[in-house]
Amino acid sequence: MNTLSWTTAVPLVSLAAWAWLLLGQGFFWRTDVRMPAVTGGEPDRWPAVAVVVPARDEAGVLPVSLPSLLAQEYPGRAEVLLVDDGSTDGTGALARSLAERVPGGLPLTVLDPGDPEPGWTGKLWAVRCGIAHARARAEVPEFLLLTDADIAHAPDSLRRLVRGALAQRLDLVSQMARLRVRTGWERLIVPAFVYFFGQLYPFRRVNRPSARTAAAAGGCALLRTGAAVRAGLPDSIRDAVIDDVSLGRAVKRSGGRIWLGLADGVRSVRPYVGLGPLWRMVSRSAYAQLLNNPLLLVATVLGLALVYLVPPVWACAGSPAGGAAWLVMTLTYVPMLRYYRQPLWLAPLLPVTAALYLAMTVDSAVRHHRGRGAAWKGRTYS
The missing domain is CATH 3.90.550.10 (Spore Coat Polysaccharide Biosynthesis Protein SpsA; Chain A)
Known part of the structure; x- marks a missing residue:
């Protein structure tokens, strides 16, 4: 594959991934799955x-x-x-x-x-x-x-x-x-x-x-x-x-x-x-989410890079496919920001957050292989 085709293919793959995430991953980005309000008739008996x-x-x-x-x-x-x-x-x-x-x-x-x-x-x-x-x-x-x-x-x-x-x-x-x-x-x-x-x-x-x-x-x-x-x-x-x-x-x-x-x-x-407590919140269980498997870690790092980091990098380099993938990513994040009543200008910054999560995941794996495992309030689980 020559350089031109490679630089064209990578953002297209990222865009295809975002098209699938948008429509094929259970509409994960929607925030309307809520408990119904307590209205209407009451149960005959309220259990203990x-x-x-x-x-x-x-x-x-x-x-x-x-x-x-x-x-x-x-x-x-x-x-x-x-x-x-x-x-x-x-x-x-x-x-x-x-x-x-x-x-x-x-x-x-x-x-x-x-x-x-x-x-x-x-x-x-x-x-x-x-x-x-x-x-x-x-x-x-x-x-x-x-x-x-x-x-x-x-x-x-x-x-x-x-x-x-x-x-x-x-x-x-x-x-x-x-x-x-x-x-x-x-x-x-x-x-x-x-x-x-x-x-x-x-x-x-x-x-x-x-x-x-x-x-x-x-x-x-x-x-x-x-x-x-x-x-x-x-x-x-x-x-x-x-x-x-x-x-x-x-x-x-x-x-x-x-x-x-x-x-x-x-x-x-x-x-x-500060960043420290949030970092520990994620890193203490991130590698466990990957079953403490090095191969899953490598696949996850590559997947995060392809899905979250490639779009803005290629978009800044002038790739229309990269820009389109970044736009889809941004739009899927908007409902969650609204749920949390946060400014929408944070949506395009999702790749920055994803890079932090990638680093937290790698740190979680490093801690595990050093024997420190998941740590929480003075306890460590290998």
Whole structure:
């Protein structure tokens, strides 16, 4: 292949990839997969729910997130089980104090799971403790709401989740919480994080019972207790670093019906000040997403370069195909920026963000091969 044909072929391949992503990847770029509003008739019976909150050194975010759970306007029986996973910042004591300030709120129980057994990640060990406690009740709750300690819920969040599960006969209903976007680095990286997640796991495909694609959003996942038993959860995914995707797969593979969408009344209150925390958020699990496989890493790096880096480079060199690919890329990013209420001039900068994610992925692989694996709050998983 001569130089002229090579320089023509590369942007054309990139443009073809974007044409397929636009139309053939489950319309991943659309942001209209949402929970329906709570209107119309109510269920005849509101099932009992146990809210399980794994928390490790979360004193900085609990004053915002925990009261929103305790103040849920839920017509049925519900309780909050906060699992204090070896915190050193007084998370458990703070949780009890916050519960005293919400008179008439949901009852709170603070649990101590002890150190994780070998083969378990810390979060799933804490979830196991919370689920076991809930199932030991005289009246076993029909649903388990698994939600992270940094997630704040609108007053009707639990009610909407349960109603959606009952109305559509779902075994798992999860919402991708709206992450915090305030700083410059958050604006550059956070909306793209959800955009890339949707590209890997198109919500419409996840929600189709006949499709093999499965995933969930770990920050807010309502799970039927019976479905958890059938799927052997959380024991069957005890060592999963990307626990939310593993959760969705386990439920779907066991015959359960799942739903995943974007949230309106569920948001993360965790701040990411500077690039460092955002870098760690992505790099701690990026290589695990590739099954810790060097060949998949090479393929991913080449694919990211072809899809995200080639279009602007070739467009600046005067290639119409490169410019068209960059335009399609930009337009697919606009809905996510609107969802996050961010300026649309950020859309053409998606290749810059993709380059950062590429570097984070490579860094994740380097950490893994140096024996540091996925690290989170003082724990490292090889």
